[in-house]
Amino acid sequence: MNRKVIGKIISYSVATFGLLLVAIGVALSIISNLGTAPLSCPSYVVAGIWGLSVGNWTIIINTSYILIQLAVLRSQFKLKYLMQILASLVFGYLIDFSLFCLNWLHPTTFVFRFGLIILSCFITALGISIEVVARAWMLSAEMTVYAFTKVIHKPFGNIKIVMDSSLVAISSLIAFILFRNPFGFGEYTGFADILLGKTEGVVIGLGTLVSALVTGWMMRFTDPIGNKIMDSIIDKFILIQETE
Secondary structure, eight states: OOHHHHHHHHHHHHHHHHHHHHHHHHHHHHTTOOOOOEEEHHHHHHTTTTOOOOOHHHHHHHHHHHHHHHHHHHHGGGGGGGHHHHHHHHHHHHHHHHHHHTTTOOOHHHHHHHHHHHHHHHHHHHHHHHHHHHOOOHHHHHHHHHHHHHHOOOHHHHHHHHHHHHHHHHHHHHHHHSOOOTTTOOOOOHHHHHHHTOTTTBBBSHHHHHHHHHHHHHHHHHHHHHHHHHHHHHHHHHHHHOOO
């Protein structure tokens, strides 16, 4: 197997690890019941009324983002970007798998719930940073952010904050139309209960706001970690090649 092929395998393996981290971050935000990560808000809202899982809806919605990229990038859209479809499939199943593996978590206090949100933000930011530096496949949502970054020349983290906030607003509108509850698919029992996670089915809440604002900011710290991880893997790969 030549060096180029091995390099591709390494890149996609690292990117898949990044996808796994983001999926874990999404699962933790759902379990917190303080509001899901912006990335998963639309999927979680519609999963509350239609039978498909959050992971399956994530596959459908993430794939639709490719249409936005086509409109933004136009002639700059490359055929290899269609790999996002496969990445979306992997990511959707990883979300369902993460939810299954973490179903033993039952946070009962606000401090525990909020701690899960902060952990979710960090793990998600690190996963996205690793995806970006791996230069293999990226999630459609993140690739859409990258598309806008490429066209309007603004920092990735800043555009991510704008996109996350937009997803939250759209999800709130969908929730209101479907359930007459702008915060999720559970029964609306008061804003205080939503804020503290005492109402089941909270899709948009304090945790969502924190995720929308903090995840992009945390990437300032996780980007160097992602670069260091990738550089370390590349250095080891080169060392293995030189000793063969």
